[in-house]
Amino acid sequence: MRYYFSILRRAAILHLQQWGRYRTDVILWLITIWITLGIQALFLSVTYTTSGGNFFGYSAHEVMSFFGMALLASGLAQTVVVGVIRSISKAVWTGLFDHWLLQPPPLLLRLISEDLGLVWYWPHILVGSGIIFWTLPAHLWPLAFASALVASTIEMALVLLFCIPSIRWGRWDPYEGLWEYLESARSIPIGRSRSFMLWLASFGVFQYSLALEVITGRLSILILLLISVCVWTLALLLLKILIRSYGSASS
């Protein structure tokens, strides 16, 4: 375990050093992220106000808690897996993935440690945590953070499921699309909407609505955990299959 943590620590240091060189890009991205958060909050607020409070039965308080938890969970997930989205397709395309396979296992850690997302996603974590502290009573904080953490693991597994097909099809590069989808879909809670089409379209962010139901006491955190285990099993199984079928000229 110490060995794995030392790798992650090294990855974090390299990540900060690497992006410290490209300050213009980082600053532009951070402005984008802050504006995104502002737009999402505004969209949520206008939609809630326009609906006259008939917002799938969610109270204003619940909507704010949802927003905080979704931001925190998404920030945590993207901080860990953004490197997979950004680099796996390029690694396969350039043949670098062959070298990754030759390095000491586990491969999953190698994929993740290629680049982290600390520099990009700290606003999500900061704002999300702030909203949780602001909207929820102190006795619910541990449950809110635990639910957000479990929801974030679901997002991580979903991102992996979307990105690892690049191992077989090097041209599959869902980086921009996946980011845009997750950022757009995460804006509103949809769990109580009773709209199958909306659920289907929001499949990648459904876990945040479930995390909210954990806070309101309608759902056990164990069910959320079970969903996480199932999605991770699928992701690891797919990774195993894709690694087996990988040929260095597969792209």
Next chain:
Amino acid sequence: MIRVLASTISVQLQQKLLHREFWIQLFLERILPLMIPLLAWVSIFDYAQTDSLGGWAEGDMIAYYLLVFIIGIFTDIQFHYELSGMVHMGTLSQWLIRPLTFLETALSHIIARIILLLIPGISALFLCFWIFPTAFVGLSFPSLINAILVMPLSLALFSLLSTAVGMCAFWVIRTDSIFALLMLTLEFFGGRLLPLDLLPPWLERISRFLPLRFAISDPVEAILHPQTASLFPLLLGQSLWCILLFCLVALLWRAGVRRFDAVGG
């Protein structure tokens, strides 16, 4: 010249059609994000059991988002992505020595992309008719005329914006963040996420000074309500923004190509 342009478009199109992943990516990055506000509003109307919210009837709201959805698909130009790739990989030099000006090169890429987008765009249109059969009942012949008049300039506006962002590749590593920043802000103030009259008044005022209002919200208004919407200010706004962005693109190109060293930016 037209023959050279046509064959360049054809090559671009063939190259793009080779990559089947494109369709799934387009679905993920454009169609789903555009569908979610529409589906959310339909569900809110259903849940609230009301015909009108914020001064918008359910049918009008659906028609608004459907038209935004269709405009959104056709305007997924993404030329910034291709241009930044050319600059960073150094492949721009291949285009500089071909018998085409940069404007023609850009035009061939953009037209090929728009032709490609016809397939999901028209499919989406039919799908919309099937899922929401009553949404466009109110549309008339003047709506069609207005659509034919305003849509090309909407496309031109998006294309010029995408090209201008792509030009930034001469100065920065990743143009994705600039494009995301610009499009998020401009599309929001253009009415992609919410009809502009639902925004707080001070935010709605800001949108009057930004270009994408003339590419999203006002064209939709002109198509939905051809009797009340005034076409002249819309066409004037679209034309002025197109000229302004074209000048910006020309300036950036001149400055950028001087910096370009053909072995990567």
